[in-house]
Amino acid sequence: xxxxxxxxxxxxxxxxxxxxxxxxxxxxxxxxxxxxxxxxxxxxxxxxxxxxxxxxxxxxxxxxxxxxxxxxxxxxxxxxxxxxxxxxxxxxxxxxxxxxxxxxxxxxxxxxxxxxxxxxxxxxxxxxxxxxxxxxxxxxxxxxxxxxxxxxxxxxxxxxxxxxxxxxxxxxxxxxxxxxxxxxxxxxxxxxxxxxxxxxxxxxxxxxxxxxxxxxxxxxxxxxxxxxxxxxxxxxxxxxxxxxxxxxxxxxxxxxxxxxxxxxxxxxxxxxxxxxxxxxxxxxxxxxxxxxxxxxxxxxxxxxxxxxx
Numbered sequence: 001x002x003x004x005x006x007x008x009x010x011x012x013x014x015x016x017x018x019x020x021x022x023x024x025x026x027x028x029x030x031x032x033x034x035x036x037x038x039x040x041x042x043x044x045x046x047x048x049x050x051x052x053x054x055x056x057x058x059x060x061x062x063x064x065x066x067x068x069x070x071x072x073x074x075x076x077x078x079x080x081x082x083x084x085x086x087x088x089x090x091x092x093x094x095x096x097x098x099x100x101x102x103x104x105x106x107x108x109x110x111x112x113x114x115x116x117x118x119x120x121x122x123x124x125x126x127x128x129x130x131x132x133x134x135x136x137x138x139x140x141x142x143x144x145x146x147x148x149x150x151x152x153x154x155x156x157x158x159x160x161x162x163x164x165x166x167x168x169x170x171x172x173x174x175x176x177x178x179x180x181x182x183x184x185x186x187x188x189x190x191x192x193x194x195x196x197x198x199x200x201x202x203x204x205x206x207x208x209x210x211x212x213x214x215x216x217x218x219x220x221x222x223x224x225x226x227x228x229x230x231x232x233x234x235x236x237x238x239x240x241x242x243x244x245x246x247x248x249x250x251x252x253x254x255x256x257x258x259x260x261x262x263x264x265x266x267x268x269x270x271x272x273x274x275x276x277x278x279x280x281x282x283x284x285x286x287x288x289x290x291x292x293x294x295x296x297x298x299x300x301x302x303x304x305x306x307x308x309x
Contacts, residue, residue: 011241012152017159017191020063024157027062027092028052031161033169033295038268043284044169044295048161049273053112055300056161057085057148060183063157064146065089072096073143077134079127079180079228080109081300082148087118098143100134102126106228106274109302126222128233149183150236158184162191165295174291176200176251176280178299179208181232182239188297189246196291197248200283202226202258207235208243209250216240225255229276229300251289253282261285265298274300 029052034045048056061082065074075098076086083099090097097118101110104125114120123133131148138145147154161184165175176198179185185199185208199208202224210220217235224230253261258275261282265271280296283289289296 010152011238011245012156012159012187012190014190016152016156017163017187020059020067020153020156021160021163023066024059024062024160027089028059030164033165034269035169036269042293044172044293045269046161046165046169046295046297047271049271049277049298049301053081053084053088054302055081055085056158056184056297057082058088059085059160060151060154060157060187061085061089061146062092064151064153065093065095067153068144071144073098074146075134075138075141075143076100076146076148077127077131078148079231080105080113081229081302083118084109084113084116084302086146087113087116090118091116098134098137100130100137102130104228106302109228112302126233127231147236149181149232150238152238155183155187155238155242156190157187159187159191161297162188162193162197166191166193166195169295172291172293172295174198174289174294175297176283176289176294177297178226178230178276178279180205180230180276182208182235182243184297184299185248186239186242189248190242198251198280198283198289199248200251200253200279200288202230202279203252203254205230205232206252207232209252211235211240212250224258226258226275226279229274230279249290251283253279253286253288257282257286271298272301273298274302276300
């Protein structure tokens, strides 16, 4: 059995997260935390939008490529950030990457993705369609397919964020993260050192809520201002297995609340995020994040901006 296959058959653990942290340390940034106060309440922000590539996805991609079976080619599918993470990790490690993205991928994510030198294939209107085409291509070519969130090594890599928060902001009793396919929330739950973890979803992209209600991952509609990053129609099997043994607190926010939170992040801190990264802040502003001193993960900043002067 190959190491890659062995990893695919088991659920990641906190030990895997600690191993991932050592593995990716030479390549990924240890992003800072910002201790602050908003509306009279203490708050800490994990500034993961300052990560290389502008999003947390680099962590999981690096861990998967460094720990998995050695390869000189990798194929993946992404709404943008995972593809950029894989393409950048591949470039750093000397691996050729092919990234399938939906036709709807935002220009702010497509441009830096193309700049990595990866081969880009545009297909379909949603992530699920791009993922199906990418997996078929990988199987036909006999090339490793690296899933955006349903991979133990990817989950462990994302979990290094929770490990860093536990070390750098030990006073925080709660961590809130945005949920798409579940890789980030599952990984952070493993790395959080027993802290309460809140998984926040847009009302129009509720893969976690649907899986918890059904007792297994099920397909759900995708319709949100944050769907380019949180548009997984089904929670991953690996994240679901992690969350079965390590539950999190689910929360929902509306698109109106997300856009308001995005504006507040800019007004308060001059942090320009994509909508998905404002999702935890939206839940906190709405009073849906428990705890005396939460930490919110600002997970990505790959959005359009224009210089005006």
